[in-house]
Amino acid sequence: MTDTDNTKQDYDKPPSLSSALLSLTDEQRQHLEDLSKHIEVLLHASEAPLTATVLRKHLSLTAKELTQALALLRQRLDMGVLSLHETASGYRLQIANNYSALIQRVFPQRQERLSQALLETLSVIAYKQPVTRSDIEHVRGVTLSSNILRQLFDKGWIEEKGYKETLGRPALLHTTPQFLDAFGLSELSELPPMPDISAIKAMS
Amino acid sequence: MTDTDNTKQDYDKPPSLSSALLSLTDEQRQHLEDLSKHIEVLLHASEAPLTATVLRKHLSLTAKELTQALALLRQRLDMGVLSLHETASGYRLQIANNYSALIQRVFPQRQERLSQALLETLSVIAYKQPVTRSDIEHVRGVTLSSNILRQLFDKGWIEEKGYKETLGRPALLHTTPQFLDAFGLSELSELPPMPDISAIKAMS
Amino acid sequence: MQTELKNEQAALPKAALLLTVPQASDSLDIKRAHDGSVINDMSLRIYQTSVQHLPEDLYVPPQAFAIWLEQFAGPLDFLLYLVKKNNVDLTQMPILPITEQYLAYISELDTEHFELAGDYLLMASTLIAIKTELLLPKPETPSDERDPKAELIERLEEYAQIKVASQRLDNLVRLERDVFLAMVSMPGQDVMNAELPSYSPNLLIDSLFKMQLQPDYQMHTIKVDAVPLADRIASISRQLSTDGEHSFYELLDKTQGKIGVVVSFVAILELIKRQLVGIVNTELESHPTTDNNDAEDSHIKPLTLQWLA
Numbered sequence: 001m002t003d004t005d006n007t008k009q010d011y012d013k014p015p016s017l018s019s020a021l022l023s024l025t026d027e028q029r030q031h032l033e034d035l036s037k038h039i040e041v042l043l044h045a046s047e048a049p050l051t052a053t054v055l056r057k058h059l060s061l062t063a064k065e066l067t068q069a070l071a072l073l074r075q076r077l078d079m080g081v082l083s084l085h086e087t088a089s090g091y092r093l094q095i096a097n098n099y100s101a102l103i104q105r106v107f108p109q110r111q112e113r114l115s116q117a118l119l120e121t122l123s124v125i126a127y128k129q130p131v132t133r134s135d136i137e138h139v140r141g142v143t144l145s146s147n148i149l150r151q152l153f154d155k156g157w158i159e160e161k162g163y164k165e166t167l168g169r170p171a172l173l174h175t176t177p178q179f180l181d182a183f184g185l186s187e188l189s190e191l192p193p194m195p196d197i198s199a200i201k202a203m204s
Numbered sequence: 205m206t207d208t209d210n211t212k213q214d215y216d217k218p219p220s221l222s223s224a225l226l227s228l229t230d231e232q233r234q235h236l237e238d239l240s241k242h243i244e245v246l247l248h249a250s251e252a253p254l255t256a257t258v259l260r261k262h263l264s265l266t267a268k269e270l271t272q273a274l275a276l277l278r279q280r281l282d283m284g285v286l287s288l289h290e291t292a293s294g295y296r297l298q299i300a301n302n303y304s305a306l307i308q309r310v311f312p313q314r315q316e317r318l319s320q321a322l323l324e325t326l327s328v329i330a331y332k333q334p335v336t337r338s339d340i341e342h343v344r345g346v347t348l349s350s351n352i353l354r355q356l357f358d359k360g361w362i363e364e365k366g367y368k369e370t371l372g373r374p375a376l377l378h379t380t381p382q383f384l385d386a387f388g389l390s391e392l393s394e395l396p397p398m399p400d401i402s403a404i405k406a407m408s
Numbered sequence: 409m410q411t412e413l414k415n416e417q418a419a420l421p422k423a424a425l426l427l428t429v430p431q432a433s434d435s436l437d438i439k440r441a442h443d444g445s446v447i448n449d450m451s452l453r454i455y456q457t458s459v460q461h462l463p464e465d466l467y468v469p470p471q472a473f474a475i476w477l478e479q480f481a482g483p484l485d486f487l488l489y490l491v492k493k494n495n496v497d498l499t500q501m502p503i504l505p506i507t508e509q510y511l512a513y514i515s516e517l518d519t520e521h522f523e524l525a526g527d528y529l530l531m532a533s534t535l536i537a538i539k540t541e542l543l544l545p546k547p548e549t550p551s552d553e554r555d556p557k558a559e560l561i562e563r564l565e566e567y568a569q570i571k572v573a574s575q576r577l578d579n580l581v582r583l584e585r586d587v588f589l590a591m592v593s594m595p596g597q598d599v600m601n602a603e604l605p606s607y608s609p610n611l612l613i614d615s616l617f618k619m620q621l622q623p624d625y626q627m628h629t630i631k632v633d634a635v636p637l638a639d640r641i642a643s644i645s646r647q648l649s650t651d652g653e654h655s656f657y658e659l660l661d662k663t664q665g666k667i668g669v670v671v672s673f674v675a676i677l678e679l680i681k682r683q684l685v686g687i688v689n690t691e692l693e694s695h696p697t698t699d700n701n702d703a704e705d706s707h708i709k710p711l712t713l714q715w716l717a
Binding site: 044047107142146 | 241244250280284313314
Binding site for chain 3: 044045046047082085092093094095096097098099100103114116119120122123126127140145146147150154182183184185190191192193194
């Protein structure tokens with residue numbers, strides 16, 4: 001698999017890009033262009049980062065097609081404000097680093113404020129892990145917005161690990177060591193004790 | 205304000221685009237290019253759509269600069285997979301319509317379905333606003349579950365505003381701009397027409 | 409699919425509870441009726457009690473019951489269905505046979521579960537009232553009272569209108585079903601994280617309290633909300649439920665000035681009203697702070713609050 005080789009080159013163009021794309025016919029190039037757009041769509045739509053394996057599976061790509069399509073995608077993104085970022089858990093699209101000052105100026109609250117919906121979701125995952133998406137919806141009684149999960153993945157506070165052996169094999173969500181760091185805990189057992197929710201619910 | 209003029213042209217290229225950008229010097233063009241990138245960054249980073257007024261304020265733009273920068277942004281987005289969409293509460297970036305099927309296939313969990321009970325409740329609020337809870341119960345003939353209201357509040361589609369001057373001063377429910385955004389409407393008058401009574405009678 | 413079914417159940421408690429098909433919660437076994445799939449060999453149960461025979465003039469094939477289970481949104485919806493099934497004009501609705509059908513249907517319900525079917529029973533009583541009126545000889549002098557049958561038909565019409573409107577609403581191109589927002593991540597963590605604050609784990613617990621204690625959206629909303637009441641209620645609930653009891657004074661959060669104290673006080677009142685918190689009588693105990701105070705203060709008894717849940 002080539003996707004782990006260029007982990008550290010997120011913001012550089014891979015050196016062999018142009019040579020890899022040079023010898024293509026127009027038709028091949030158009031095909032690759034389409035593939036790169038499909039990859040971009042999936043990255044924009046996914047809650048969690050997508051690994052090379054998952055991308056290849058969903059789009060039926062060969063390893064070579066993936067490499068070439070990603071190269072094309074990087075080329076196209078260079079004209080805009082996004083960059084393709086590869087983390088341990090997969091690829092994701094993020095706003096290029098040089099715009100961080102602009103974002104912080106316009107949305108100073110963007111980083112610090114955790115919405116109630118986000119906190120509730122995180123709490124359910126932290127206390128009841130491993131949980132599926134529908135477990136969270138069941139506890140909270142409302143549908144879970146993709147945007148909230150995406151934010152939790154972005155912060156690196158949750159990860160997908162394993163599947164529940166039930167219809168559709170939904171992914172199981174866990175909290176990460178970064179979550180513990182952010183909340184000043186050294187292990188999960190240090191979480192404040194769970195309130196007796198059923199007692200509260202019965203009375204209120 | 206020019207931002208209301210092209211409401212209906214979300215997916216078409218504005219007709220006067222090229223002529224508006226033709227007479228620019230390289231330097232002016234570069235400046236506009238930067239502005240259009242800043243707009244793109246803010247739209248990506250914002251949790252809600254951004255109005256023309258907000259964009260102009262944060263980026264210190266004249267009305268003309270905004271129009272030109274948005275035109276450039278649309279031009280650039282055309283090469284990728286996103287589209288600039290103008291809604292009741294401002295501009296937002298969404299994945300171009302022709303990729304919806306791909307997303308629905310790969311991420312079926314992103315497709316939010318609404319129950320009949322929720323849709324009926326929402327319709328009563330949307331068509332008869334302002335209404336109280338008991339108005340909704342009267343029309344539907346069913347006790348209103350707080351779960352449905354909670355979901356509608358959670359999505360930000362409805363809000364309480366004012367009270368009905370009757371026993372108990374019950375709160376009045378209205379739909380919000382986010383409701384319009386979610387259903388692709390720019391104002392309440394664009395709601396699909398209510399079926400008239402005669403059609404209903406014939407139907408049964 | 410699973411999520412969807414859960415939502416339906418949560419959203420339609422009345423309709424979903426009224427009729428339960430075996431393993432209704434197991435989405436594997438229920439084929440979506442509107443997909444046109446046939447459900448075979450389904451024994452019908454109404455509230456755990458299996459129904460041997462259906463009301464005679466209301467034979468509904470078992471497939472239709474699956475539709476009923478998922479589709480009917482209440483008694484008006486069910487009545488509309490009966491009217492349609494009898495193939496009559498709504499305004500010409502033959503109230504007697506329809507009432508008979510409705511009541512025959514409802515009578516199959518196990519008496520133990522009648523309280524759950526409140527909405528359906530309310531409609532049943534309305535129908536009985538109308539039926540009675542129709543059977544009694546008409547009073548000679550026309551009364552000013554509204555004709556209950558006309559009123560019912562009006563309600564049915566209004567409901568039918570809303571039902572169609574809701575289907576039209578559902579046909580609109582909707583965000584997050586037909587079109588999707590683009591999601592991107594913020595610039596690199598290290599760049600943005602420079603000023604990331606550290607969070608207290610109590611935020612998590614407070615959010616859970618808030619989720620459970622959330623008023624039913626019937627409370628008045630306060631515009632200027634520098635110190636959110638819900639947050640304070642959650643935080644005080646956490647402190648009291650963890651430690652069992654606290655002195656009133658300690659619970660008044662003074663870090664946010666007067667407003668903070670006032671909001672804390674209101675939060676405590678709210679919790680007392682909901683009987684989650686009680687006052688412990690501590691009249692004769694001496695309080696450490698009273699020792700140094702003058703006589704005037706010493707008659708103020710320290711107040712201790714206790715978690716009751």
